[in-house]
Amino acid sequence: MRERDAAQKELDTNRRTLAKLSLRLDTMSAKSVSNGKPGASVELSASDPTVIRHINNLQEQIYAERETNKRLKGA
């Protein structure tokens, strides 16, 4: 029971982390554009490469968190 509670707690923490990371990624990659079209994306090619690199790292972190969540759900 204690193990299950601990796993549940960890799962909740991971869910929160994942939500935060997703939010950050969304903010960076899907900013609203000046023409106001819904769902339109921003071309980031002109941005600082460090931003793209940061997005790349966040994508991996999201993937890793999802995998951890999957494992915890299966436990």
Place this chain on the structure above:
Amino acid sequence: MLVAVTGFGSVWRWRLRKAPGHLQCLSESAYYNTTGVQVSGSVRQRPKIVGYARFNGQGGFDPHHPSRMINRVFECADPCVWQGQNKLLFKRPLASPERPDCFLVIVRPELTGVLKVGSPNWRSADSWLIAFSERREQQEGMLLMPAYGWIRAELGKFVIEPEIGRPWVGRLVLECGE
């Protein structure tokens, strides 16, 4: 930036230029290459990290002989995020090869063992993971790596080493002493 191709992902898509009254021809098509895995006998994308390499027919890419593009050096745009997907545009191949800034590398567990995507220090900081597909034990990753960039996988640390005398030919080799 100059990018040398060491391999391609398993999934190809193409798109014709659509303009009213325009005579369509293959040279004006765009070709999209990304990662994929086998699902019930056919290749599916199963993307975990979505991205692609885009080649232009007009830029000299021959869709009938993609293997001829291996070890060719292309002029590329910087990697970017377009419509939520990582994108690397290959503009045109160079007429004669030069020392590239980066290599387009495809990694699979058959060579490296299981890829530990997202774990700390699984790849060198100067590399980019463009696309990644996974299903059960199958994985395929598309990376952009400079010479001597590395990944750390189940079987050890693999380094992209340019060939002496032909620096546009890169090979992923297992580093000794790991």
